[in-house]
Amino acid sequence: MSHTLGIRQAQKQKTRQALLDAALGLLEDQSLSSLGLREVTRAVGVAPTAFYRHFRSTADLGVALVEEALGSLHPMIEDTVSAAGDSDERIARAVDLIARHVETYPAHVRFIARERHGGVQPVREAIREQLARFAEEVKLALAEHPESKGWSDDDLLMLAGLYVDHMLMAASAFLEALEGSDQDRQRVACVTSRQMRLISIGRHNWLG
Amino acid sequence: MSHTLGIRQAQKQKTRQALLDAALGLLEDQSLSSLGLREVTRAVGVAPTAFYRHFRSTADLGVALVEEALGSLHPMIEDTVSAAGDSDERIARAVDLIARHVETYPAHVRFIARERHGGVQPVREAIREQLARFAEEVKLALAEHPESKGWSDDDLLMLAGLYVDHMLMAASAFLEALEGSDQDRQRVACVTSRQMRLISIGRHNWLG
DNA sequence: TGTACATCAGTGAACGCGCGTTCACTGATGTAC
DNA sequence: TGTACATCAGTGAACGCGCGTTCACTGATGTAC
Numbered sequence: 001m002s003h004t005l006g007i008r009q010a011q012k013q014k015t016r017q018a019l020l021d022a023a024l025g026l027l028e029d030q031s032l033s034s035l036g037l038r039e040v041t042r043a044v045g046v047a048p049t050a051f052y053r054h055f056r057s058t059a060d061l062g063v064a065l066v067e068e069a070l071g072s073l074h075p076m077i078e079d080t081v082s083a084a085g086d087s088d089e090r091i092a093r094a095v096d097l098i099a100r101h102v103e104t105y106p107a108h109v110r111f112i113a114r115e116r117h118g119g120v121q122p123v124r125e126a127i128r129e130q131l132a133r134f135a136e137e138v139k140l141a142l143a144e145h146p147e148s149k150g151w152s153d154d155d156l157l158m159l160a161g162l163y164v165d166h167m168l169m170a171a172s173a174f175l176e177a178l179e180g181s182d183q184d185r186q187r188v189a190c191v192t193s194r195q196m197r198l199i200s201i202g203r204h205n206w207l208g
Numbered sequence: 209m210s211h212t213l214g215i216r217q218a219q220k221q222k223t224r225q226a227l228l229d230a231a232l233g234l235l236e237d238q239s240l241s242s243l244g245l246r247e248v249t250r251a252v253g254v255a256p257t258a259f260y261r262h263f264r265s266t267a268d269l270g271v272a273l274v275e276e277a278l279g280s281l282h283p284m285i286e287d288t289v290s291a292a293g294d295s296d297e298r299i300a301r302a303v304d305l306i307a308r309h310v311e312t313y314p315a316h317v318r319f320i321a322r323e324r325h326g327g328v329q330p331v332r333e334a335i336r337e338q339l340a341r342f343a344e345e346v347k348l349a350l351a352e353h354p355e356s357k358g359w360s361d362d363d364l365l366m367l368a369g370l371y372v373d374h375m376l377m378a379a380s381a382f383l384e385a386l387e388g389s390d391q392d393r394q395r396v397a398c399v400t401s402r403q404m405r406l407i408s409i410g411r412h413n414w415l416g
Numbered sequence: 417t418g419t420a421c422a423t424c425a426g427t428g429a430a431c432g433c434g435c436g437t438t439c440a441c442t443g444a445t446g447t448a449c
Numbered sequence: 450t451g452t453a454c455a456t457c458a459g460t461g462a463a464c465g466c467g468c469g470t471t472c473a474c475t476g477a478t479g480t481a482c
Contacts (some may be wrong), residue, residue, distance in 0.1 A: 012425065015425080046425095047429070053425055
Protein backbone atom coordinates (compact mmCIF):
# COMPACT_ATOMS: atom_id res chain seq x y z
CA MET A 1 0.00 0.00 0.00
CA SER A 2 1.91 2.99 -1.21
CA HIS A 3 -0.56 5.48 0.29
CA THR A 4 -0.03 4.50 3.94
CA LEU A 5 2.72 6.23 5.88
CA GLY A 6 5.85 4.26 6.59
CA ILE A 7 6.35 2.96 10.11
CA ARG A 8 8.87 5.71 10.75
CA GLN A 9 6.57 8.53 9.61
CA ALA A 10 3.63 7.11 11.56
CA GLN A 11 5.67 6.90 14.76
CA LYS A 12 6.94 10.44 14.26
CA GLN A 13 3.39 11.76 13.85
CA LYS A 14 2.35 9.91 16.99
CA THR A 15 5.14 11.49 19.04
CA ARG A 16 4.35 14.91 17.60
CA GLN A 17 0.70 14.53 18.57
CA ALA A 18 1.72 13.36 22.05
CA LEU A 19 3.79 16.54 22.43
CA LEU A 20 0.85 18.69 21.33
CA ASP A 21 -1.54 16.89 23.70
CA ALA A 22 0.85 17.14 26.65
CA ALA A 23 1.45 20.84 25.99
CA LEU A 24 -2.27 21.54 25.81
CA GLY A 25 -2.71 19.81 29.15
CA LEU A 26 0.09 21.78 30.77
CA LEU A 27 -1.37 25.02 29.40
CA GLU A 28 -4.52 24.61 31.48
CA ASP A 29 -2.87 26.50 34.29
CA GLN A 30 -0.10 28.53 32.74
CA SER A 31 0.58 30.64 29.67
CA LEU A 32 2.54 29.57 26.63
CA SER A 33 5.27 32.09 27.39
CA SER A 34 6.12 30.17 30.57
CA LEU A 35 5.77 26.67 29.13
CA GLY A 36 9.08 24.83 29.18
CA LEU A 37 10.28 22.47 26.49
CA ARG A 38 11.48 20.00 29.15
CA GLU A 39 8.10 20.07 30.89
CA VAL A 40 6.47 18.91 27.69
CA THR A 41 8.92 16.15 26.89
CA ARG A 42 8.83 14.95 30.51
CA ALA A 43 5.04 14.68 30.33
CA VAL A 44 5.31 12.61 27.16
CA GLY A 45 8.20 10.46 28.36
CA VAL A 46 10.79 11.28 25.69
CA ALA A 47 14.19 12.94 25.94
CA PRO A 48 14.22 16.77 25.88
CA THR A 49 16.20 16.73 22.66
CA ALA A 50 13.45 14.79 20.88
CA PHE A 51 11.40 18.00 20.98
CA TYR A 52 13.63 19.56 18.30
CA ARG A 53 12.73 16.81 15.82
CA HIS A 54 9.21 18.29 15.73
CA PHE A 55 9.31 21.97 16.72
CA ARG A 56 11.88 24.74 16.72
CA SER A 57 10.54 26.14 20.00
CA THR A 58 7.48 26.21 22.24
CA ALA A 59 6.27 29.23 20.22
CA ASP A 60 6.36 27.03 17.12
CA LEU A 61 4.39 24.35 18.96
CA GLY A 62 1.89 27.07 19.96
CA VAL A 63 1.28 27.98 16.34
CA ALA A 64 0.60 24.31 15.59
CA LEU A 65 -1.91 24.26 18.48
CA VAL A 66 -3.73 27.26 16.99
CA GLU A 67 -4.13 25.34 13.75
CA GLU A 68 -5.39 22.30 15.69
CA ALA A 69 -7.82 24.35 17.78
CA LEU A 70 -9.27 26.58 15.08
CA GLY A 71 -8.45 24.98 11.74
CA SER A 72 -11.17 22.37 11.95
CA LEU A 73 -13.84 24.86 12.98
CA HIS A 74 -14.38 26.50 9.62
CA PRO A 75 -16.98 24.04 8.28
CA MET A 76 -19.00 24.64 11.46
CA ILE A 77 -19.42 28.33 10.64
CA GLU A 78 -21.26 27.60 7.42
CA ASP A 79 -23.63 25.20 9.19
CA THR A 80 -24.37 27.58 12.05
CA VAL A 81 -24.82 30.93 10.37
CA SER A 82 -26.22 30.08 6.98
CA ALA A 83 -28.63 27.24 7.71
CA ALA A 84 -32.36 27.76 7.65
CA GLY A 85 -34.62 28.89 10.47
CA ASP A 86 -35.59 32.28 11.87
CA SER A 87 -33.31 34.40 14.05
CA ASP A 88 -34.34 32.83 17.35
CA GLU A 89 -33.82 29.32 16.03
CA ARG A 90 -30.41 30.24 14.66
CA ILE A 91 -29.41 31.81 17.98
CA ALA A 92 -30.53 28.78 19.97
CA ARG A 93 -28.55 26.51 17.66
CA ALA A 94 -25.44 28.69 17.82
CA VAL A 95 -25.48 28.90 21.62
CA ASP A 96 -26.00 25.17 21.92
CA LEU A 97 -23.18 24.52 19.49
CA ILE A 98 -20.78 26.78 21.40
CA ALA A 99 -21.71 25.14 24.71
CA ARG A 100 -21.11 21.67 23.28
CA HIS A 101 -17.83 22.67 21.71
CA VAL A 102 -16.56 24.11 25.01
CA GLU A 103 -17.60 20.93 26.82
CA THR A 104 -15.86 18.73 24.24
CA TYR A 105 -12.66 20.76 23.79
CA PRO A 106 -12.27 22.89 26.93
CA ALA A 107 -8.46 22.93 26.75
CA HIS A 108 -8.46 24.15 23.14
CA VAL A 109 -10.91 26.93 23.95
CA ARG A 110 -8.92 27.99 27.00
CA PHE A 111 -5.74 28.03 24.94
CA ILE A 112 -7.24 30.31 22.29
CA ALA A 113 -8.83 32.70 24.81
CA ARG A 114 -5.56 32.86 26.76
CA GLU A 115 -3.13 33.27 23.88
CA ARG A 116 -5.26 35.60 21.78
CA HIS A 117 -3.76 38.45 23.78
CA GLY A 118 -0.90 36.40 25.23
CA GLY A 119 2.81 37.07 25.34
CA VAL A 120 3.91 35.13 22.25
CA GLN A 121 3.75 37.23 19.10
CA PRO A 122 3.65 34.50 16.38
CA VAL A 123 0.83 32.74 18.22
CA ARG A 124 -1.18 35.96 18.60
CA GLU A 125 -0.69 36.55 14.90
CA ALA A 126 -1.83 33.01 13.99
CA ILE A 127 -4.99 33.43 16.08
CA ARG A 128 -5.64 36.86 14.58
CA GLU A 129 -5.43 35.38 11.09
CA GLN A 130 -7.78 32.52 11.88
CA LEU A 131 -10.33 34.87 13.48
CA ALA A 132 -10.12 37.19 10.47
CA ARG A 133 -10.88 34.17 8.26
CA PHE A 134 -13.85 33.33 10.49
CA ALA A 135 -15.16 36.88 10.19
CA GLU A 136 -14.83 36.71 6.42
CA GLU A 137 -16.71 33.39 6.31
CA VAL A 138 -19.43 34.67 8.61
CA LYS A 139 -19.75 37.72 6.39
CA LEU A 140 -20.26 35.53 3.30
CA ALA A 141 -22.82 33.41 5.14
CA LEU A 142 -24.69 36.50 6.38
CA ALA A 143 -24.79 37.89 2.85
CA GLU A 144 -26.94 34.89 1.89
CA HIS A 145 -29.66 35.87 4.37
CA PRO A 146 -32.61 37.76 2.86
CA GLU A 147 -32.42 40.34 5.68
CA SER A 148 -28.98 41.40 4.42
CA LYS A 149 -30.49 43.17 1.41
CA GLY A 150 -29.15 46.69 1.06
CA TRP A 151 -26.23 46.02 3.39
CA SER A 152 -22.81 47.17 2.23
CA ASP A 153 -19.91 44.72 2.31
CA ASP A 154 -18.28 46.84 4.98
CA ASP A 155 -21.33 46.81 7.24
CA LEU A 156 -21.65 43.03 6.86
CA LEU A 157 -18.01 42.61 7.89
CA MET A 158 -18.61 44.90 10.88
CA LEU A 159 -21.53 42.71 11.93
CA ALA A 160 -19.57 39.51 11.31
CA GLY A 161 -16.75 40.83 13.52
CA LEU A 162 -19.25 41.56 16.26
CA TYR A 163 -20.56 38.00 16.04
CA VAL A 164 -17.10 36.42 16.07
CA ASP A 165 -15.97 38.48 19.06
CA HIS A 166 -19.17 37.69 20.88
CA MET A 167 -18.90 33.96 20.18
CA LEU A 168 -15.46 34.02 21.76
CA MET A 169 -16.75 35.91 24.79
CA ALA A 170 -19.54 33.35 25.08
CA ALA A 171 -17.12 30.43 24.78
CA SER A 172 -14.95 31.94 27.49
CA ALA A 173 -17.96 32.47 29.76
CA PHE A 174 -19.03 28.84 29.25
CA LEU A 175 -15.51 27.77 30.10
CA GLU A 176 -15.62 29.62 33.42
CA ALA A 177 -18.99 28.01 34.13
CA LEU A 178 -17.65 24.50 33.36
CA GLU A 179 -16.39 24.12 36.91
CA GLY A 180 -19.63 25.56 38.28
CA SER A 181 -23.10 24.09 38.61
CA ASP A 182 -25.64 23.24 35.91
CA GLN A 183 -27.43 26.41 36.91
CA ASP A 184 -24.30 28.50 36.22
CA ARG A 185 -24.08 27.09 32.72
CA GLN A 186 -27.76 27.70 32.08
CA ARG A 187 -27.40 31.30 33.21
CA VAL A 188 -24.52 31.80 30.78
CA ALA A 189 -26.60 30.25 27.98
CA CYS A 190 -29.54 32.49 28.84
CA VAL A 191 -27.53 35.73 28.99
CA THR A 192 -25.67 34.85 25.79
CA SER A 193 -28.92 34.13 23.96
CA ARG A 194 -30.44 37.44 24.99
CA GLN A 195 -27.29 39.34 24.00
CA MET A 196 -27.35 37.67 20.59
CA ARG A 197 -31.04 38.45 20.23
CA LEU A 198 -30.36 42.10 21.02
CA ILE A 199 -27.65 42.19 18.33
CA SER A 200 -30.06 40.47 15.95
CA ILE A 201 -32.73 43.09 16.66
CA GLY A 202 -30.16 45.80 16.00
CA ARG A 203 -29.40 44.10 12.71
CA HIS A 204 -33.03 44.00 11.59
CA ASN A 205 -33.54 47.68 12.37
CA TRP A 206 -30.21 48.89 10.97
CA LEU A 207 -30.79 51.78 8.60
CA GLY A 208 -34.48 51.01 8.88
CA MET B 209 3.33 67.71 59.99
CA SER B 210 1.80 64.54 61.29
CA HIS B 211 -0.13 63.82 58.07
CA THR B 212 2.95 63.40 55.80
CA LEU B 213 4.54 60.02 55.56
CA GLY B 214 7.85 59.52 57.28
CA ILE B 215 10.96 59.42 55.11
CA ARG B 216 11.11 55.67 55.48
CA GLN B 217 7.48 55.11 54.37
CA ALA B 218 7.86 57.51 51.46
CA GLN B 219 10.98 55.75 50.22
CA LYS B 220 9.27 52.38 50.56
CA GLN B 221 6.30 53.54 48.49
CA LYS B 222 8.68 54.88 45.87
CA THR B 223 10.47 51.53 45.55
CA ARG B 224 7.14 49.70 45.42
CA GLN B 225 5.94 51.94 42.61
CA ALA B 226 9.25 51.45 40.77
CA LEU B 227 8.71 47.67 40.97
CA LEU B 228 5.18 48.02 39.61
CA ASP B 229 6.33 50.30 36.78
CA ALA B 230 9.22 48.01 35.85
CA ALA B 231 6.97 44.96 35.87
CA LEU B 232 4.40 46.66 33.66
CA GLY B 233 7.16 47.50 31.19
CA LEU B 234 8.48 43.95 31.14
CA LEU B 235 4.95 42.63 30.62
CA GLU B 236 4.69 44.35 27.24
CA ASP B 237 6.11 41.28 25.59
CA GLN B 238 5.51 38.41 27.97
CA SER B 239 2.82 37.07 30.29
CA LEU B 240 2.74 37.43 34.04
CA SER B 241 3.19 33.68 34.50
CA SER B 242 6.66 33.93 32.96
CA LEU B 243 7.69 37.16 34.68
CA GLY B 244 10.65 36.60 37.00
CA LEU B 245 11.14 38.33 40.32
CA ARG B 246 14.81 38.90 39.53
CA GLU B 247 13.95 40.47 36.17
CA VAL B 248 11.86 43.06 37.94
CA THR B 249 14.39 43.92 40.65
CA ARG B 250 17.18 44.06 38.07
CA ALA B 251 15.17 46.57 36.03
CA VAL B 252 14.67 48.73 39.12
CA GLY B 253 18.24 48.40 40.38
CA VAL B 254 17.59 46.83 43.77
CA ALA B 255 18.63 43.49 45.22
CA PRO B 256 16.32 40.52 44.40
CA THR B 257 15.54 40.10 48.08
CA ALA B 258 14.13 43.63 48.28
CA PHE B 259 11.16 42.34 46.27
CA TYR B 260 9.87 40.44 49.31
CA ARG B 261 9.56 43.65 51.32
CA HIS B 262 6.69 44.61 48.98
CA PHE B 263 5.14 41.50 47.44
CA ARG B 264 4.88 37.83 48.31
CA SER B 265 5.27 36.81 44.67
CA THR B 266 4.87 38.06 41.13
CA ALA B 267 1.22 36.92 41.28
CA ASP B 268 0.76 39.26 44.24
CA LEU B 269 2.34 42.08 42.25
CA GLY B 270 -0.05 41.24 39.40
CA VAL B 271 -3.06 41.73 41.64
CA ALA B 272 -1.68 45.14 42.64
CA LEU B 273 -1.33 46.00 38.95
CA VAL B 274 -4.98 45.12 38.36
CA GLU B 275 -5.96 47.57 41.06
CA GLU B 276 -3.72 50.22 39.50
CA ALA B 277 -5.04 49.62 35.99
CA LEU B 278 -8.76 49.35 36.72
CA GLY B 279 -9.32 50.85 40.17
CA SER B 280 -9.14 54.45 38.99
CA LEU B 281 -11.47 53.88 36.05
CA HIS B 282 -14.74 53.67 37.97
CA PRO B 283 -15.48 57.43 38.03
CA MET B 284 -15.09 57.46 34.24
CA ILE B 285 -17.99 55.04 33.79
CA GLU B 286 -20.47 57.40 35.35
CA ASP B 287 -19.30 60.28 33.12
CA THR B 288 -19.42 58.22 29.94
CA VAL B 289 -22.64 56.30 30.21
CA SER B 290 -24.92 58.55 32.20
CA ALA B 291 -24.12 62.01 30.85
CA ALA B 292 -26.51 63.83 28.55
CA GLY B 293 -26.77 63.65 24.77
CA ASP B 294 -28.48 61.27 22.36
CA SER B 295 -27.20 57.79 21.53
CA ASP B 296 -24.87 58.88 18.75
CA GLU B 297 -23.29 61.58 20.87
CA ARG B 298 -22.80 59.15 23.74
CA ILE B 299 -21.20 56.60 21.42
CA ALA B 300 -18.85 59.17 19.90
CA ARG B 301 -17.80 60.27 23.36
CA ALA B 302 -17.29 56.70 24.58
CA VAL B 303 -15.18 55.70 21.56
CA ASP B 304 -13.08 58.84 21.88
CA LEU B 305 -12.57 58.20 25.56
CA ILE B 306 -11.48 54.60 24.98
CA ALA B 307 -9.06 55.68 22.25
CA ARG B 308 -7.52 58.34 24.50
CA HIS B 309 -7.24 55.96 27.42
CA VAL B 310 -5.45 53.36 25.30
CA GLU B 311 -3.06 56.02 24.00
CA THR B 312 -2.32 57.26 27.52
CA TYR B 313 -2.03 53.90 29.29
CA PRO B 314 -1.22 51.31 26.60
CA ALA B 315 0.73 49.06 28.97
CA HIS B 316 -2.12 48.93 31.49
CA VAL B 317 -4.64 48.06 28.79
CA ARG B 318 -2.38 45.37 27.35
CA PHE B 319 -1.88 43.92 30.82
CA ILE B 320 -5.61 43.65 31.47
CA ALA B 321 -6.42 42.18 28.04
CA ARG B 322 -3.58 39.68 28.43
CA GLU B 323 -4.18 38.57 31.99
CA ARG B 324 -7.98 38.51 31.85
CA HIS B 325 -7.67 34.96 30.55
CA GLY B 326 -4.04 34.51 31.58
CA GLY B 327 -2.33 31.76 33.51
CA VAL B 328 -2.40 33.31 36.99
CA GLN B 329 -5.59 32.50 38.87
CA PRO B 330 -5.60 35.28 41.53
CA VAL B 331 -5.03 37.90 38.83
CA ARG B 332 -7.82 36.52 36.64
CA GLU B 333 -10.08 36.61 39.67
CA ALA B 334 -9.13 40.22 40.50
CA ILE B 335 -9.89 41.30 36.92
CA ARG B 336 -13.17 39.38 36.93
CA GLU B 337 -14.24 41.18 40.10
CA GLN B 338 -13.36 44.62 38.73
CA LEU B 339 -15.21 43.96 35.46
CA ALA B 340 -18.25 42.73 37.39
CA ARG B 341 -18.17 46.00 39.33
CA PHE B 342 -17.99 47.92 36.05
CA ALA B 343 -20.99 46.01 34.70
CA GLU B 344 -22.93 46.80 37.86
CA GLU B 345 -22.06 50.50 37.59
CA VAL B 346 -22.96 50.61 33.90
CA LYS B 347 -26.26 48.94 34.76
CA LEU B 348 -27.06 51.63 37.35
CA ALA B 349 -26.14 54.37 34.89
CA LEU B 350 -28.25 52.80 32.12
CA ALA B 351 -31.21 52.59 34.49
CA GLU B 352 -31.19 56.40 34.63
CA HIS B 353 -31.79 56.68 30.89
CA PRO B 354 -35.42 57.32 29.88
CA GLU B 355 -35.18 54.56 27.23
CA SER B 356 -34.68 52.00 30.02
CA LYS B 357 -38.33 52.20 31.04
CA GLY B 358 -39.90 48.77 31.28
CA TRP B 359 -36.51 47.03 31.38
CA SER B 360 -35.99 44.40 34.04
CA ASP B 361 -32.92 44.56 36.24
CA ASP B 362 -31.71 41.34 34.64
CA ASP B 363 -32.00 42.67 31.10
CA LEU B 364 -30.17 45.86 32.07
CA LEU B 365 -27.31 43.79 33.50
CA MET B 366 -27.24 41.70 30.32
CA LEU B 367 -26.92 44.89 28.26
CA ALA B 368 -24.32 46.33 30.64
CA GLY B 369 -22.24 43.14 30.30
CA LEU B 370 -22.42 43.44 26.52
CA TYR B 371 -21.18 47.04 26.73
CA VAL B 372 -18.31 46.18 29.11
CA ASP B 373 -17.15 43.25 26.99
CA HIS B 374 -17.37 45.35 23.87
CA MET B 375 -15.43 48.23 25.42
CA LEU B 376 -12.64 45.79 26.22
CA MET B 377 -12.69 44.41 22.67
CA ALA B 378 -12.52 47.96 21.38
CA ALA B 379 -9.63 48.85 23.71
CA SER B 380 -7.75 45.78 22.54
CA ALA B 381 -8.38 46.66 18.88
CA PHE B 382 -7.12 50.22 19.47
CA LEU B 383 -4.04 48.76 21.13
CA GLU B 384 -3.24 46.65 18.07
CA ALA B 385 -3.71 49.73 15.91
CA LEU B 386 -1.35 51.82 18.08
CA GLU B 387 1.65 50.55 16.16
CA GLY B 388 -0.16 51.05 12.87
CA SER B 389 -1.00 54.17 10.91
CA ASP B 390 -3.48 56.95 11.72
CA GLN B 391 -5.75 55.35 9.15
CA ASP B 392 -5.67 52.04 11.04
CA ARG B 393 -6.80 53.79 14.21
CA GLN B 394 -9.55 55.66 12.39
CA ARG B 395 -10.82 52.41 10.91
CA VAL B 396 -10.97 50.84 14.37
CA ALA B 397 -12.84 53.90 15.67
CA CYS B 398 -15.27 53.73 12.77
CA VAL B 399 -16.01 50.01 13.10
CA THR B 400 -16.35 50.28 16.88
CA SER B 401 -18.80 53.19 16.55
CA ARG B 402 -20.97 51.30 14.09
CA GLN B 403 -20.97 48.18 16.28
CA MET B 404 -22.02 50.27 19.26
CA ARG B 405 -24.71 51.95 17.20
CA LEU B 406 -26.03 48.54 16.16
CA ILE B 407 -26.18 47.46 19.81
CA SER B 408 -27.88 50.77 20.63
CA ILE B 409 -30.48 50.16 17.91
CA GLY B 410 -31.08 46.69 19.32
CA ARG B 411 -31.60 48.29 22.70
CA HIS B 412 -34.19 50.77 21.45
CA ASN B 413 -36.19 48.04 19.72
CA TRP B 414 -35.90 45.46 22.50
CA LEU B 415 -39.32 44.06 23.34
CA GLY B 416 -40.70 46.75 21.05
C1' DT C 417 14.39 -12.70 -1.65
C1' DG C 418 18.83 -11.14 0.39
C1' DT C 419 22.46 -7.95 1.25
C1' DA C 420 24.82 -3.59 1.95
C1' DC C 421 24.35 1.08 2.78
C1' DA C 422 21.66 5.53 3.95
C1' DT C 423 18.45 7.86 6.69
C1' DC C 424 16.86 9.91 10.73
C1' DA C 425 13.72 9.79 15.24
C1' DG C 426 15.03 9.46 19.58
C1' DT C 427 19.09 9.17 23.25
C1' DG C 428 21.95 10.69 27.09
C1' DA C 429 25.76 13.24 28.83
C1' DA C 430 27.39 17.68 29.36
C1' DC C 431 27.50 22.84 29.45
C1' DG C 432 26.76 27.33 31.37
C1' DC C 433 23.14 30.12 33.24
C1' DG C 434 19.54 32.42 35.78
C1' DC C 435 16.02 31.22 38.76
C1' DG C 436 13.44 31.66 43.71
C1' DT C 437 14.38 31.54 48.38
C1' DT C 438 17.15 31.55 52.99
C1' DC C 439 19.81 34.03 56.06
C1' DA C 440 22.43 37.04 58.89
C1' DC C 441 23.71 41.73 58.08
C1' DT C 442 23.80 47.07 57.83
C1' DG C 443 22.74 51.56 58.59
C1' DA C 444 19.38 55.22 58.08
C1' DT C 445 15.07 56.44 60.23
C1' DG C 446 11.89 56.50 64.11
C1' DT C 447 10.85 56.74 69.07
C1' DA C 448 11.12 57.16 74.12
C1' DC C 449 12.92 59.66 77.72
C1' DT D 450 17.86 69.43 72.30
C1' DG D 451 20.51 65.13 73.07
C1' DT D 452 21.10 60.32 73.87
C1' DA D 453 20.19 55.40 73.75
C1' DC D 454 17.64 51.88 71.82
C1' DA D 455 14.23 49.77 68.33
C1' DT D 456 12.68 49.27 63.78
C1' DC D 457 12.94 47.69 59.24
C1' DA D 458 13.92 48.61 53.90
C1' DG D 459 17.39 47.09 51.39
C1' DT D 460 21.96 44.08 51.01
C1' DG D 461 24.87 40.33 49.37
C1' DA D 462 26.45 35.69 49.68
C1' DA D 463 25.00 31.19 49.25
C1' DC D 464 22.03 27.12 48.09
C1' DG D 465 20.10 23.66 45.15
C1' DC D 466 17.56 23.24 40.91
C1' DG D 467 15.73 23.06 36.30
C1' DC D 468 16.29 25.39 32.19
C1' DG D 469 17.52 25.47 26.73
C1' DT D 470 20.86 23.93 23.69
C1' DT D 471 25.11 21.25 21.79
C1' DC D 472 26.88 17.05 20.37
C1' DA D 473 28.19 12.53 19.02
C1' DC D 474 25.60 8.36 19.33
C1' DT D 475 22.35 4.23 18.36
C1' DG D 476 19.53 1.25 16.12
C1' DA D 477 15.22 0.54 13.71
C1' DT D 478 13.37 1.68 9.21
C1' DG D 479 13.91 2.67 4.33
C1' DT D 480 16.14 1.97 -0.19
C1' DA D 481 19.02 0.37 -4.07
C1' DC D 482 20.66 -3.46 -6.39
